[in-house]
Amino acid sequence: MSLTHPAADLWTLISGIADETPQAPAFVHGDRVLSFAELVDCAKRAAQGLADLGVGPGDRVALWLPNTPAYPVLLFACSRLGAIAVAVNTRYRAVEVADIVDRSGAKVLACAPGFRSIDFLAILADIEPNALDRLSALVTVGDEPTSIPPAIERLRRVPFERLLSRPRLGVNHARASAPCNIFTTSGTTSAPKFVLHRQGAIAGHAQQVARSFGFAAPGTVSLSVLPLCGVFGFNQTMATLAAGRPSVLVESYEIAEIARLVERHRPTTMFGSDDMYARLLDAVPGDRPFPSIKWAGYAAFNAALDDLPEKAEQRGLVLCGLYGMSEVQALYSVQPVDATVARRKKGGGVPTSPLAHIRVRDPDNGELLGVGQPGALECAGPSLMAGYYGNDKATAETVTADGYVRTGDLAELDGHGGFTFLSRMGDVLRLSGFLVNPLEIETHLQKLPGITGCQTIAVARPDGVRAVSFVILAPGTSLDEAAAIAHCKRGLANYKVPLRIFAIDDFPKTPSPNGFKIQRNRLRDMALERLKS
Structure with missing residues (x-):
């Protein structure tokens, strides 16, 4: 499908390309090349297989998978069914996986228990046996291990290859307005929210990115390193698909x-x-x-x-x-x-x-600001979410009356x-009445030899709000706190100079699809504890 013709939904996006250039490669994974025609064929068969498991329009299918062809095949199978694919972060562990499957009400969970780079089997073994009882089936990608954890032993297990042996699903429920994807936020202080997108928004954004980024150029090949369970990797891969170009799926980091x-x-x-x-x-x-x-x-x-x-x-x-x-x-x-x-x-x-x-x-006052x-x-x-699935209150707090998302980011x-x-x-620090980007303090401290990482938070003190920094040191080095503070005094305004600088082994983190996010609230608690002593 030409980028000059907008795709109304996800199925139209790939089927149009498959009609025009059926043998063009869509995905490369190892020695396997999956053409657009094969992608459409596999997705139709997988859609029928999911339908056999009771999945229909509006139902949720959790995709807890690495970057392998099974992920896009099941994604497009869901789009044809009008079902919603729930992206489950491959870095999540037992409690997080069980929570997302439960709160999303997923009917099916797809995972790769025998996958070599991520020990899905050990994670499944840590899940409470009854935590997945609401699932009607588990779709297993790849070889099933000989040892079956209790959490999935009682579940109906269907090999992904068996889905692909089914006839092609004839009916097509794909619509621009149909909800199709749930991405989980990586909140550091609460359970992840479920960000819901509609097919029209996903397909339209993919085509727009492909146009803007020049992906339709002959010879374009995209290396998909980032996980498909996060929007960074997902949108890169979808835009490459929209241009009719191949993505090389990378399952290892x-x-x-x-x-x-x-x-x-x-x-x-x-x-x-x-x-x-x-x-x-x-x-x-x-x-x-x-x-x-x-x-x-x-x-x-x-x-x-x-x-x-x-x-x-x-x-x-x-x-x-x-x-x-x-x-x-x-x-x-x-x-x-x-x-x-x-x-x-x-x-x-x-x-x-x-x-x-x-x-x-x-x-503070809500006034619109100018340049700088x-x-x-x-x-x-047009790329905005439909809302937070099952959380109207959070949606109302995030989306303004005139349709803007409050991003929670500081920008100019x-x-x-x-x-x-x-x-x-x-993360922004308000020090002496000024908004201060902590990165300014952190970058300055990391100019000192031996400091390999730095995070800065603000704490309230009797003499006002002060900055406190935590640093990670290179092996064999030690922190001279007085010298580090003096270094800050020489290069930063007085109100930006940290009250204390503490060396720690590692920062408290929470997983996200693109790595780990620092739990700054934990750092703030740690600072308050250390300042007491």
């Missing part, structure tokens, strides 16, 4: 394996974190280690890698900052490829869709039709 696949498949684009690119550049020698990659989308998570885009550019790798979240989808905006590296390295950018709108609001004024970011556009308009992401609003 091992740097050596990623480097091998880059060498073998010569992708033109890939997406990932700053940490991933830094490790790849370290692992692969040469002046131009990745010559096939035209440009790569990246997210900056590690303040210690602030100069990575400059270093990458010196070796021919062009990195572009992005912005997205489950509620507005990933790849909502991107920094222009032809911009200076100083601009390109920042999160945010220009919205991908011409119908998207952004604004920045003063978090930090405030609360609000986003609108950039004067180029876009914005610059600064930090999470919950």
Whole structure:
């Protein structure tokens, strides 16, 4: 299907391409190549198999799977059935998996118990046997292990290959308005919320990203490293599909394996974190280690890698900052490829869709702010969620009356039709009446030898709100707290200087599809405890 003809729903998105170029590769996984015609055929058969298990329009199917062809096959099978695919983070463990399956009311859970890179079997073994009782069946991808955990022993287990042996489902329930995907937020203080998207929003965003990012260009190959259970990896792969181009599915996050696949498949684009690119550049020698990659989308998570885009550019790798979240989808905006590296390295950018709108609001008085004024970011556009599944209260709190999502992020308009992401609003420190991005303090501290990681939070003290920093040290080094504080006093305004700096072994974290998020509330509690002593 041409990108000039909008796809109303997910099924139309892939079936149109399969009609025009049936033998074009859709996915590459190991030595297997799955064409668009085969993708459609497998999805129709899997849809009939799921229907045999009682799945119909509006029912939920939990996909707890790595990046293998089974994931998109089951996703599109759900779209044809009008069912909702629930993305379950592959980093989640027993309690989290049981909670999501239960609260979503999933009828079927698909998983890969024998998968080599993630020990799904051990996780299933830790689930309470009755926690999955509401499931009608478990779809197992790959070989089933000889030892069956009690949690799934009583469940009806259906091999994925058996679904593919069923006849093709004739009826098509795919609609633009049909809910199709639930992504889980990675909240650090409460149970994940269920972000619900409709087929029209997913398909339309995929086509728009494909147009905007130039994915329809001949020879485009996308390396899908990021997990499909998160919007970052999901939207990259969907946009590549929408362009009728192949995605190489990467099921392992091992740097050596990623480097091998880059060498073998010569992708033109890939997406990932700053940490991933830094490790790849370290692992692969040469002046131009990745010559096939035209440009790569990246997210900056590690303040210690602030100069990575400059270093990458010196070796021919062009990195572009992005912005997205489950509620507005990933790849909502991107920094222009032809911009200076100083601009390109920042999160945010220009919205991908011409119908998207952004604004920045003063978090205290609600007034709209102008260029260069930090405030609360609000986003609108066709890629927005339908709402939080089963949580109307949270939806009303997040979506404004005129259809903007309150992102919870601190940002500023950039004067180029876009914005610059600064930090999470919950991470922002208000010190001496000023909004302070903790990254400023953290980056400054990480200039000191021996400090490899830093997180800064604010705590209320009798003399006002003060910053407290936690640092991780390189092996064999120690913290000279007085010297570190003196270093801050030399380079930062007085109100930004940490009251205390504590060395810890690791930061408290919670899993998310693209890595781990720091539990800053835990750090705040730790700071208060240590300040008592």
